[in-house]
Amino acid sequence: MTSALERLRPGGAPAPDRFDRRLVVPMVLGSILNPINSSMIAVALIPIGAALGAPPSQTAWLVSGLYLATAIGQPVVGRLVDLVGARPLFLAGATLIGVGGLLGALAPSIGVLVLARVLLGLGTCAGYPAAMTMIRGEADRTGRDSPAGILTVLAVSTQTVAVIGPTLGGFLIGVGGWRLTFTVNVPLALACLVLGALYLPRPRRTGPAGLRAVVRAVDPTGVALFVVTLVSLLLFLTHLRADLWWLVALTVVAGAALTWWELRAPLPFLDLRLLGGNRPLLATYARALLAAITSYALLYGYTQWLEEGRGLSSQVAGLVLLPVFGTAILVSSATGRRPEIRGKLVVGAVGQVVVAALLLLLDAGSGVGALVVLALLAGVPQGLTNLANQNAVYAQADPDRLGSSAGLMRTFFYLGAIAASAANGIVFRDGATTAGMHELAVVMLVASGLFLVLTLADKSLGRTTLRSGSSPAAAGR
Structure with a gap:
């Protein structure tokens, strides 16, 4: 696909050797809507359940629905x-976000609210892959293959900013109730539509023959098998009941069919031959999954414990988590321009182990100061691991498939988030008690320990850096 970033945009052409700064605001805004919506709901589950008369088993679908839509989408x-460019997908996604936000604001029942969350999940799918593709396009246009500063901004604005979700959610609930956590998406979607229409590069026009080629390249059969495999797996992880064994069987059968098809398809949706030959990228996906288990167990489980086990209000619980966001921003900003990736991952994994161990020391009588200190420490791995995994994907992925590779990384990330959500449901089966929170800390210790072992064992990370003047795709090989 030729880079449309070379075309003129409002205000004239960008400088030939500098990143087009007009792309930054829509790129960041589109990217933050998914993590904000995935985390903001954490402090809204209890008031939503009370308002709509929905038990925890039903409000849990507000989390799972967005995860399912995002992991698949x-x-x-x-x-x-990758095939048609960032602009049309970005604008279509913004439209879905606006519809989902409006539907959630007016929802009369928990079922309609879950539908609104699914629409939000699908709508926010475009932001991150579009941003990564635009960064690659600008690197090609300017000849600067290591836009570390822009990648840092993206990391801060996606995974790191997710931590502010509970704080923002608590503020919105205090101002106008839980429906405001949905309504806020409407003006944000309008801003995305305006900025995207003004500044995102226009793709080349595609005629009927071109559209047919795009459809073939998307690989509808591969996508359908991928959806069946992932939905059956995620439904099982969400519920984890013995009577749902058939979902595991369906996952295995659909996964085998997906593998058989993708190894033979002329234009596969998931190029398994390419992925199989790119073990560093597969290891990055595994690290993203493990890191997400610990990160989201803290985000959801710890937040629930702060409200029920520790007895804090939604607003105060959000404020207690705010230092995670602040520390993560500082850490990402301070280390973002450093090219190495391995060191960030090692320190991040050790940080997750330490935070999980400290959770075992907390109880219902722990002072607010201790809670704030833990939040400060949790911000260190939050700022390092997300940045490092993102940069690793940028360095290791095939440039022609960067959008789908970045999207697949987020799929693994949300698999970890769903696993964390399932663990929350198990350990908090009798409420968000201190004993349950300690059980969750053990799960976090196992996941973060595996993350550390995998990082130390991956020798390719010593060669994976963002190097100026070289092909990023080759840097990780």
Whole structure:
């Protein structure tokens, strides 16, 4: 796909050797809507359940619905971004976000609210793959293959900013109730539509023959098998009941069919031959999954314990978590321009182990000061691991498939988030008690320990850096 970033945009052409700064605001705004919506709901589950008379088993679908939509949609939308460009997918996603936000604000029942969350999940799928593709396009246009500053901004604005979600959610609930956590998406979606229409590069026009080629390249059969495999797996992880064994069987059968098809398809949706030959990228996906288990167990489980086990209000619980956001921003900003990736991952993994161990020391009588200190420490791995994993994907992925590779990384990330959500449901089966929180800390210790071992064992990380003047795709090989 030729870079449309070379075309003129409002205000004239960008400087030939500098990143087009007009792309930054829509790129960041589109990217933050998914992590904000995935985390903001954490402090809204209890008031939503009380208002709509929905038990925890039903409000849990507000989390799972967005996760399912996002985990499935990210690589599919990312592949479309690779093929037709960022602009049309970005604008379509913004439209869905606006519809989902409005539907949630007016929802009369928990079922309609879950539908609104699914629409938000699908709508926010485009932001991150589009941003990664635009960064690659600008690197090609300017000849600067290591836009570390822009990648840092993206990391801060996606995974790191997710931590502010509970704080923002608590503020919105205090101002106008839980429906405001949905309504806020409407003006944000309008801003994305305006900025995207003004500044995102226009793709080349595609005629009927070109559209048919795009459809073939998307690989509808591969996408369908991928959806069945992932939905059955995620439904099982969400519920974890013995009577749902057939979902595991369906996952295995659909996964085998997906593998068989993708190894033979002329234009596969998931190029398994390419992925199989790119072990560093597969290891990055595994690290993203493990890191997400610990990160989201803290985000959701610890937040629930702060409200029920520790007895804090939604607003105060959000404020207690705010230092995670501040520390993560500082850490990402301070280390973002450093090219090495391995060191960030090692320190991040050790930080997750330490935070999980400290959770075992907390109880219902722990002072607010201790809670704030833990939040400060949790910000260190939050700022390092997300940045490092993102940069690793940028360095290791095939440039022609960067959008789908970035989307697939987010799929693994959300698999970890769903695993964390399932663990929350198990350990908090009798409420968000201190004993349950300690059980969750053990789960976090196992996940973060595996993350550390995998990082130390991956020798390719010593060669994976963002190097100026070289092909990023080759840097990780």
